Amino acid sequence: MKKPFLLSMLFIVLSGCAYLGAAHYDELFGPEQTQQRIVAHNTGSGAEFLQHVQPVLESRCVVCHGCYDAPCQLKLSSPEGIDRGLSKELVYDGTRLLASTPSRLLFDATQTSQWREKGFAPVLNEREQSEQANLAGSVLYNSLVLKMSSPLPEEGVLDDEFDFSLDRSQSCASIGEFDRLADSQPHAGMPYGLPGISRTEFKHLENWLKNGGKMAHIKPPSKTVLAQAQRWESFLNQDGLKHQLAARYIFEHWYLAHIYFAQDGEKSFFKLVRSTTPPGQDIVLVNTRRPYDDPKVERVYYRLMHDRSTILAKTHLPLALDDTKLARLYHQFIEPDYKVEKMPSYTADVASNPFKSFAAIPTKSKYQFMLDEAELIIMGFIKGPVCRGQIALNVINDHFWVAFADPDKAATPEVGQMLMQHEDALALPAAEESNALPISSWVKYSQRQSAYLEAKVKLANSMFKNGENLTTDVLWRGEGVNDNAALTIFRHFDSATVVKGFIGQEPKTMWVLDYALFERIHYLLVAGFDVYGNIGHQLITRLYMDFLRLEGEQNFLALLPQQQRKQLKANWYRKSPTSLTEFFKSGESFSQPTGVEYQTQDQQHELYGLIKQTLKPVLSPRYDYKQVPEPLQQLNNMPAKAVNLLPQISYILVKDGDKEHQAYTLIHHNAHYNISSLLNEEGQRAYAEDTVTIVPGFIGDYPEAIWYLNNPQQVASFAEQLPMMQVEADYRALKSQFAIRRTHPQFWQYSDILHRVAQQYRGVEYGLFDYNRLENR
Structure with missing residues (x-):
């Protein structure tokens, strides 16, 4: 020593x-x-x-x-x-x-x-x-x-x-x-x-x-970067009411983002915040529970505050700003011909309801704005404060795809008028603020959701009653260039991930989001969710999300033949609680036949193929599971008994001689009879239906197992033995042979390798992983 x-x-x-x-x-x-x-x-x-x-x-x-x-x-x-x-x-x-x-x-x-x-x-x-x-x-x-x-x-x-x-x-x-x-x-x-x-x-x-x-603190951004930030602050803080309303809307959707400027080689990150002081003065943060709560000042200013803390993968939501994005916002919010007579109230019943507070802004403008950064907006409910905890996330399946309705077809003046007429029915649980009574609130909001769905279905039935039926043409195609048009969401029990593209094998369910549904998900789980709220607030948020998930699934089912719609829903909600079954039966349903001409009896599989073909120009290939080489590719077909032994997220690092490390993520999908049982998830698990997907790169932010394979022989042995597991002892034996356990003497050396490889794969999306879920097995 x-x-x-x-x-x-x-x-x-x-x-x-x-x-x-x-x-x-x-x-x-x-x-x-x-x-x-x-x-x-x-x-x-x-x-x-x-x-x-x-x-x-x-x-x-x-x-x-x-x-x-x-x-x-x-x-x-x-x-x-x-x-x-x-x-x-x-x-x-x-x-x-x-x-x-x-x-x-x-x-x-x-x-x-x-x-x-x-x-x-x-x-x-x-x-x-x-x-x-x-x-x-x-x-x-x-x-x-x-x-x-x-x-x-x-x-x-x-x-x-x-x-x-x-x-x-x-x-x-x-x-x-x-x-x-x-x-x-x-x-x-x-x-x-x-x-x-x-x-x-x-x-x-x-x-x-x-x-x-x-x-x-880390050194401040360069003068060039600060000049870009000041330019954006000038745009967001103009005096006209139209500009002020647009800035408020933008802030309430971007406040979680890690903003950076595309031409900034330094990658300095900023947070969009509300300040009591205008640009040019020191930022004085407005301290409220939610981004739309009353700031208690005559006017707030939207400022870009340099984020000087360590970047963590689990909270990192990068958003690039440049001249093109600035012009896009001007086109969406300033150019359209509408008037703002006065700024909306900050009272809870108005501010928590975006259909009231932003009624003046054209529906199409708001929807296009959300679609432009759809992954970021959805990532908010996954990486925002709601992200931690099984109660918060057991409202979604472990693996499903998301597509969006085309704004030209789903954000028409008729739709906008219908939303205005039913803005009270679209009220969200955040109107109860942070202390809520769950049972009475559930009854109230279920009745409002039923009223809204009835109006929505009535409008849809009238729009498609003259022989023009729904086809995949109703989907947003990302204007041919935007890969936000197709997303995949993975739930990892008590955390989740969203990525671009339709990733993995065909999922059990799929969502198609329209504007009203997309907006409500954001204001329910992100802007309106208070992690410090009482049990009532958290429960009613969880219960209300049941309605939104069902609505997204129903939009997808509308593309299938009517009989297939009923069969699929019955399969998705086996053993569902009585309250949900009654909710299914209530109200009017979309009664028009599909416009898709099916050629096979497996219509869901055929529809998935048609949707992928429709969105093919913008499907991100980044996590294409078919690009995983053999023999690891065969892990996609593991039997359920072996899959049951896997944690939710496993990272595999492969070192082959002097070559760079190759990284893969093994994702365990928990199957359920239904996901509408709040406190009895274990009782709804369908273990025999569990599946797994292995993809290139890193998905997830909380590794539970880290596997390190030194050579092709180890890769072959690992790929052969993993599907053969029967009991916990088999899994532990494999970990002793191939894994970097939390007790490994060189754990930190391998942790450094893991982060170095992740930085190469993720680029601007890189942040430190979180080891709080690292298993002890």
Whole structure:
């Protein structure tokens, strides 16, 4: 060992293993007082942080501590998050009776002292600023030392002492509580349930902490990039009411995006935010629960705020802006001939209902705007706050395709008039705000949905009663160039992914979205969803999504023969609850025959082929499962018994000599009799119907298993043995042979390889993976 390392270990021993107990800290180092830690990026300590400390935090810590679902709310992805510290309060709590107080970085407090008032405890020393105190008084440092003093057991699979469930109890120990934690959970050191960091990495963190934990933000964007941002701010903040309404609409759909400028080689990312200050002044964030809540000021300004935090795959929604996009927005929102007499109210019943608040904007303009970035808009409900948790996502199937109705056919003046006449029926559960009563609300919204569907079906029946029937011509073709026209959504139990193209084998179901349906999904699951809301809000959101899923499926079924529609729906909803069965029976249904002339008895398969042919010019080939080479290609045909043993997402890295790594994703699709049972998903599982898809590249953001195959012989052996699995012991044996378990001594080395390969595959879409779902098998 080198001398400095021995000295640091000696300090730990002399200070009582660094666990001094709450009563001793004030006596030894004085009372707690928040510190000013953020320095300029071009200072000595700032450069040290960015060059040596931040890379360690990102690659070893942020992979578990990065977002809403970070254990103890400890977000190590930004200086503000590190300074804020940890909290015992849960963000994801499906049982709370009353909405909780939000704790969003940058929004809900602007100073560290305010976070202390909200109950957040520091992970850096806030007492006397001496080298000894800075180490002894740091939860972060003590967590690293605890890992070194009690490393992972050497067995491949860890025992029940380690709890990796998403809803595990969290100690969230402050420095005064840390000694008790260390005594009761000696393996609670960080990184939790993973190998410790290297000696070099430890020294970087130790020196940083010893010297006061100074932090710096990444350097600001170049003048060229800032000029582009200012140009967009000028467009979004013009004085006319027409411009203001358009900007409000754009903001409410783009506020989650990571905006960058296409010609920016740096790839600086920005967030579109509401500020009380106009362009040219410092941004003062408007702090509301939802993007459409009352800002409590006479006028808000839409600003582009440089996002200086680490980019995480699970929250990364890149959106490129350029002159073409600017001209497109002008064409969609400013050129059309319509008048805005006054700005819409911010009251909940209006602001939560886009059909009321944006009634003045032509339906076709709004729909085309959403279609242009359809993947991004849908990604909002997958990577936004609703993304975590089985209750939030068990409303969708594990694998389905999405197409869209053509705006020229589905956003006509007649449709716009019908939407205006039934805007109250289109009201969403967010109108109840964050505290709702689920049962009475479900009854109310189911009646409204029935009323809207009746009007929609009546209009459709009248439009197609004169011999002109529905065919695949009704689908939006992306104007021949936009690959957002065809999407695939994968659900991975408690997370999900959306990608461009029709990916994988033919799915059980498909959605066709029209404007009203697309808009309601966004305002239900993204703009209107409050992750801090009570159980009623979360349940009614989940229940209402049943209606929207059914509507999307019904749009697809309308392209099939009438008898086939009934048969397919009956198969999709086997063993469905009585309430849903009654909902099926209520109201008028689309009664017109399909205009598709079928040539076979397998009409669903034939329709899938026709839709793919219709959208062929814009189908993205990026994740084409047929491009996976043999012998891995044969994994697409694995028997269900073997598939049942697989986790939801597995990454496979193949190294062949001196060539670059090839990456593949193995996706397990859970089959269900139906997906309309809120609390009994296990009872609805159809295990014998489970399937799997292997695709090139990376799908998903939460790897559960990582397989590393060194040569063609290993690839052949892996591809042969995986489909032959019968029981858990078979799976564990294969992992011992081919996998990088969380206990692998070189886990971090392979983690670095995984991220390096992912960066090559994903480009601007790249962000750090999250290891909170990494299995222990």
